[in-house]
Amino acid sequence: MKARSLLFFSLCCFCFLVMAQSGDKSERVRLGVKGGMHLSNMHYSDLDQYSPDWISNGVGGIFAEFDLGRNRKFSVRPEILFLSRGTKIGDSNISYKLKTKYTDFRLPLIFNFTNPSKVGPYVYVAPVLGIGRGGEVNYTEFHDGEAYEWEPLDINDANFSKVNFSVAAGLGIRIPIKVAAGKKIHLALEANYQYGITDTYGSKEKDGEAIAVNRAIYDITGTRKHQDIEITAAVSVPLSIFKKMPKKEKPVPVVEKPIVVEEEEVPVIIEEKKPCYTLEEILDLVVAQKPIAGKTICAVDVINFEFGKSAINKNSYAYLDKIAMLMQRTNLSVEIKGHTDNVGKEDFNMELSRKRAKAVYDYLIKKGVGFSKLSYTYYGMTKPIASNDTEEGRLINRRVEFEIK
Structure with missing residues (x-):
């Protein structure tokens, strides 16, 4: 014993x-x-x-x-x-x-x-x-x-x-x-x-x-x-x-006190600003005829690639088709931004983010989006928006962003 x-x-x-x-x-x-x-x-x-x-x-x-x-x-x-x-x-x-x-x-x-x-x-x-x-x-x-x-x-x-x-x-x-x-x-x-x-x-x-x-x-x-x-x-x-997943808090609009003009007394409300929007939120703003220039779409876990490669998975095509349709129906331009997590060497991730951003760029061109409306940049692992210490955080950091010009 x-x-x-x-x-x-x-x-x-x-x-x-x-x-x-x-x-x-x-x-x-x-x-x-x-x-x-x-x-x-x-x-x-x-x-x-x-x-x-x-x-x-x-x-x-x-x-x-x-x-x-x-x-x-x-x-x-x-x-x-x-x-x-x-x-x-x-x-x-x-x-x-x-x-x-x-x-x-x-x-x-x-x-x-x-x-x-x-x-x-x-x-x-x-x-x-x-x-x-x-x-x-x-x-x-x-x-x-x-x-x-x-x-x-x-x-x-x-x-x-x-x-x-x-x-x-x-x-x-x-x-x-x-x-x-x-x-x-x-x-x-x-x-x-x-x-x-x-x-x-x-x-x-x-x-x-x-x-x-x-x-x-x-x-x-x-x-x-x-x-x-x-x-x-x-x-x-x-x-x-x-571990309990953090609850997604609903964004609280930032509302400034109304500026009262003596003649009209019209309150001025400052619109909420967010660092990232989903595609659905952008489409809702378009339907509501609200401005979307300057906003960024963060595609997290919807544009997928083969592990360590730049080939776009077929299950991502439907999402990219919606992006293409949005650009074709508006006069807006988009800058595509590629990001990775911190798994692997820095040089490899920088090149991987370039190839993935370029792959998205090429796909939208093939779907009829004009060259003048598109550009792309890449950042590798240098701009995380979540912790790389967890699988969930790394998933968020492996993202493609669309900055609307």
Whole structure:
């Protein structure tokens, strides 16, 4: 019990250190549960006359996952799982089944092929410490068609090794699923192979001091190591999902006191000014025949590009068509401004914002907007309007603006 408590305390300390490196970037930290199918077998080095069979069991547990590095290419995932390991051996003379319950403490070290916020595969290796929690050995002999079943033998009486070290290698795919504005859960499907490093025989079992099942069948001179195949599904949520999203406050018009002219006494109301407008707000102003010159349209999460590229996604065409129609029906000119978040090098982001602004410019020209009405500039990561420390903030900063002249 003391060994388990010390191990659990060490695991908690490690998680704390990794979390401290992550700072307040809570979307990099995820908590989750996993479960699935576990197939187990034992490799006996001195029982060539038998072919041990696999046994199947369920597996389930909890984990915490931490993304590391600026581009989140690496992750570490401390996890605690509950499962069983064992094997079956038999022929016309005997039937032997070993099944041991385990609590596994694993530490997968993960390489992500894509940013964890996007759908993508990953691979990992993991050291595994297994703590035996009990189990049984079942043994039956067959003589002249009759079965003689021995009393089930408790694993503790058999002096089965209670501590086991192994390694695991696996692969998986992570699928983020949007559940609300700026909120995602992560679904992961993975498979792994595990191989035991240490012998599961206990010292007394080899020496013959422990209670054994019909030791006359074989002498324990070799090793017994487990091997496992595991297929699981996992669901995790980032810590940021528990943060309350700031409420969007309705803009309060700035109204100055009316300037009273003695002759007419006409109040003068100063119109509200905003740094950014949606396209719908601009169209409403056009319908109301109000001036829109000098206003800026911020296209956040409506003009999308392939990751790290300047190709416009087809789902953005409808929005750009509305911009083109607005310009064709008015005499206004527009300056297109490209922006990025702070992921990546500054030179790369500056060039990327130029290419994206140019792509929007070219699209509007093809839609019939005159050259004299269009221009474009680019700023890379130099003009954020939200924090780059969160996924939601970076989404807002990856924007295209249209400044109406």
